[in-house]
Amino acid sequence: MTKITYYDRIRLRTIDAPESSEDSELLIQIVPAHEADITAGRISVDAPVAQAVLHRRVGDKITVRAQGKPIPMRIIEVEKHLKSA
Numbered sequence: 001m002t003k004i005t006y007y008d009r010i011r012l013r014t015i016d017a018p019e020s021s022e023d024s025e026l027l028i029q030i031v032p033a034h035e036a037d038i039t040a041g042r043i044s045v046d047a048p049v050a051q052a053v054l055h056r057r058v059g060d061k062i063t064v065r066a067q068g069k070p071i072p073m074r075i076i077e078v079e080k081h082l083k084s085a
Helices: 048-053
Strands: 009-014 025-031 042-044 061-066 069-079
Touching: 009 048, 025 048, 042 048, 048 061
Parallel strands: 025 042
Antiparallel strands: 009 025, 009 069, 061 069
């Protein structure tokens, strides 16, 4: 398995959520800050969630902080960007 890099699309799921729950999933793409667009799921490399997943692999557990609370998540899928594959 290869590591997550810029422009990869990453699907995350909260660890305690049932697999059928779409509300517990997050789909993001890590991009340079000047290309970030939260409405399109394009997250700046400087964002905490991006820092948490960068250079990780499918199956890895991460912890994302939201509203001051830790949220344990697992990387469940990575779609490699053509240039980083």
